[in-house]
Amino acid sequence: MNSLPLITSWLSLGSLEPHPNVTPSVIFGLGWLYLILFCMNVAWTWRSYHKGHHIDLPAFAGGGHIPTAAVWATYSTVLMLVSVVHFSCASSPESFWLIMPDFAKTAVDAIVADARYFFAATTVGFFLMLLLREWLARPNIGWASLNLSLLFLTISMTDWDFRQIVGKPDNVPIVAMLFIVGFFTWVFFYRANENDRRAAQGRPPVEAENNEKVLTWPDLVYTEMICMIAATALLMLWGIALQAPLEEPASAVKTPNPSKAPWYFLGLQEMLVYYDPWLAGVVFPSVILGGMMAIPYIDFNKLGNGYYTFNERKFAITTFMFGFLPLWVGMIILGTFLRGPNWNVFGIYEFWDVHKLEALNNVNLSEYFWYGLGQPLPMAPAGSDFWTQAPYILAREAPGFLAIGFYLAALPGLMAGTIFKKFFIRMGFVRYMVFSNLVLMMAALPLKMVLRWAVNLKYFIAIPEWFFNV
Amino acid sequence: MSVGDYIRDSQIWKSVFRHPAPYDRRNRVVVMLTNFFLHLHPVSIKQQGIALSYTWCMGGITFFLFLVETITGVLLMFYYRPTLEWAFNDILALRDVTTLGIMREIHRWGAHAMVITVWLHMYRVFLTGSYKPPREFNWVVGVILLKLTLLLSFTGYLLPWDQLAIWAITVGSNMARATPVLGHEGPGFQFLNLGGYDLITNASDARFLLLGSRFVGEETLNRFYILHCVAIPLAAAGLIAIHFWRVRKDGGISQPL
Numbered sequence: 205m206n207s208l209p210l211i212t213s214w215l216s217l218g219s220l221e222p223h224p225n226v227t228p229s230v231i232f233g234l235g236w237l238y239l240i241l242f243c244m245n246v247a248w249t250w251r252s253y254h255k256g257h258h259i260d261l262p263a264f265a266g267g268g269h270i271p272t273a274a275v276w277a278t279y280s281t282v283l284m285l286v287s288v289v290h291f292s293c294a295s296s297p298e299s300f301w302l303i304m305p306d307f308a309k310t311a312v313d314a315i316v317a318d319a320r321y322f323f324a325a326t327t328v329g330f331f332l333m334l335l336l337r338e339w340l341a342r343p344n345i346g347w348a349s350l351n352l353s354l355l356f357l358t359i360s361m362t363d364w365d366f367r368q369i370v371g372k373p374d375n376v377p378i379v380a381m382l383f384i385v386g387f388f389t390w391v392f393f394y395r396a397n398e399n400d401r402r403a404a405q406g407r408p409p410v411e412a413e414n415n416e417k418v419l420t421w422p423d424l425v426y427t428e429m430i431c432m433i434a435a436t437a438l439l440m441l442w443g444i445a446l447q448a449p450l451e452e453p454a455s456a457v458k459t460p461n462p463s464k465a466p467w468y469f470l471g472l473q474e475m476l477v478y479y480d481p482w483l484a485g486v487v488f489p490s491v492i493l494g495g496m497m498a499i500p501y502i503d504f505n506k507l508g509n510g511y512y513t514f515n516e517r518k519f520a521i522t523t524f525m526f527g528f529l530p531l532w533v534g535m536i537i538l539g540t541f542l543r544g545p546n547w548n549v550f551g552i553y554e555f556w557d558v559h560k561l562e563a564l565n566n567v568n569l570s571e572y573f574w575y576g577l578g579q580p581l582p583m584a585p586a587g588s589d590f591w592t593q594a595p596y597i598l599a600r601e602a603p604g605f606l607a608i609g610f611y612l613a614a615l616p617g618l619m620a621g622t623i624f625k626k627f628f629i630r631m632g633f634v635r636y637m638v639f640s641n642l643v644l645m646m647a648a649l650p651l652k653m654v655l656r657w658a659v660n661l662k663y664f665i666a667i668p669e670w671f672f673n674v
Numbered sequence: 675m676s677v678g679d680y681i682r683d684s685q686i687w688k689s690v691f692r693h694p695a696p697y698d699r700r701n702r703v704v705v706m707l708t709n710f711f712l713h714l715h716p717v718s719i720k721q722q723g724i725a726l727s728y729t730w731c732m733g734g735i736t737f738f739l740f741l742v743e744t745i746t747g748v749l750l751m752f753y754y755r756p757t758l759e760w761a762f763n764d765i766l767a768l769r770d771v772t773t774l775g776i777m778r779e780i781h782r783w784g785a786h787a788m789v790i791t792v793w794l795h796m797y798r799v800f801l802t803g804s805y806k807p808p809r810e811f812n813w814v815v816g817v818i819l820l821k822l823t824l825l826l827s828f829t830g831y832l833l834p835w836d837q838l839a840i841w842a843i844t845v846g847s848n849m850a851r852a853t854p855v856l857g858h859e860g861p862g863f864q865f866l867n868l869g870g871y872d873l874i875t876n877a878s879d880a881r882f883l884l885l886g887s888r889f890v891g892e893e894t895l896n897r898f899y900i901l902h903c904v905a906i907p908l909a910a911a912g913l914i915a916i917h918f919w920r921v922r923k924d925g926g927i928s929q930p931l
Binding site for chain 2: 385410439460493500513667
């Protein structure tokens, strides 16, 4: 074996340990993954065959019909061949060719390795999903999306860095969660579309039909029993397959880099980049919880109680989903898979280099304001006491106080007269103020992100003397 | 007479199960009324309220995982000692030598799964509008249960006493020192002072209350152990009871009355 490329690859990674992208066991394991994909698609082909749907070819291709099942059968055959290739080539990893190509890695990393593009992509993706919900919720499209994401995951496994981050035992449930959340979002749209079509025809929702009472024994208790057995079996298999993580014994003097909170709190840790701990760690979590508890009392819409619908509850569902998908789950992905040493953002195929530098030149609103006027910041004489300092500090931060005051006090009033007019009339003053402040608090995170990226804004109000930074 | 009939005819069996097996309609009704575990359910139920594609079964699985966590947790408590001397070694032994040490794997993966299923349960309840009247209050109870689930997982994270554990808890609990007024690095802590003497210091603030110390140490391990094994599970169990009770009293899991 020629060892020269291996040595140069060590050097380029800046590490003494070899980081092989593919090894015989990786290739062999991927063979199994493709085999599972093959089996899944055989089942889907079988389903398509019985449904008997066709795909219409465009005119330039002859304008005929192909059975959908034929497409899936061809795809399944390719998967089987790919699987066989993996099993038969496992012994010679250095000449293995079915890997994630470098140009694709660079292209993907160019998007995800930047919090701005990542957030823009998740937000645009979210609204595209809402717009294209009719098309996306079709079973064949849903199945194709699942296949695409699984193929992406599988072929990405041929990258060493990707395997390190996705294969960490504690990260496995997060990968699973992404697919599960995606699946249930799909289920929601599938059922909501059906009901929305029915509503347009003046028919009742699916849930209102076939809704006679049945006996709990056997109809419910058997379902519960089967769910319990399935859950137990799954947990046992999971426990056997994956060992619970256990690192070195705790040491108060050896700080790992990065230090991460448990994965379900990584959304909050991500907020720390943009807001100080008193907001990101205390106030916002409390507002999130309080706001969620307030939902039933501020949602005055009587429609959509007990059945899936999107059209009848557009605002409520869009807001909640935006909070859950891009802001909560999206931030967990960012925190888990993309945040590396020194809390820098890394691509999914990028080596976690401790020495990666990111310039941070953030500016406070007060600095923008006073330097923009060509004035120095108002400063109390050195060594003065609290009461002498306070007016200077308040004067210095006046632009920030005005901005926040406008945002939380004046903006609700403006919105009540314009975009939220109907809401204000239906809700009354107290409810409306709670609602509008909750919406504005939720918008505060993306707003600060955009301002940070666009104009390097550090704080609206910066009073480090009192630990009061907003 | 078959063996099954002989057993079902015995005095012992009849003393436990007060009615014949639920083979006919009448006994399918009475079994729901006379069995302690089954009486959580109503006797009959709307078909759509139990359709898997509607409910996703996530609330039920969350409750089942809570039971799994309780059982595996009690078994782990027989083995694990929450002290600096033993905590890590006991987990190491659970991994390497203890019979049925897989309880720890099931406990940890069950905890991760429970966080995910409780989110999905909330997602389903929101998407079907099931929080709408008359179920507003039960949604509030549910939000508290969600918070308790996260806290259960968070407090349990520390117990293995490895690097992953103490630094995750250090990162998480560092936020508490920035609590407004009650944290020694939070805005407004200066207001709580008596005659120039600060009441809120790093040895008396919200973070100290959580950790029992100025850093994540043995007191923290003890505090989190008790929160994880006793305090939060009791609170959660009580709220789960209320949650289920209200599902019944509010007319099922979903749909207007």
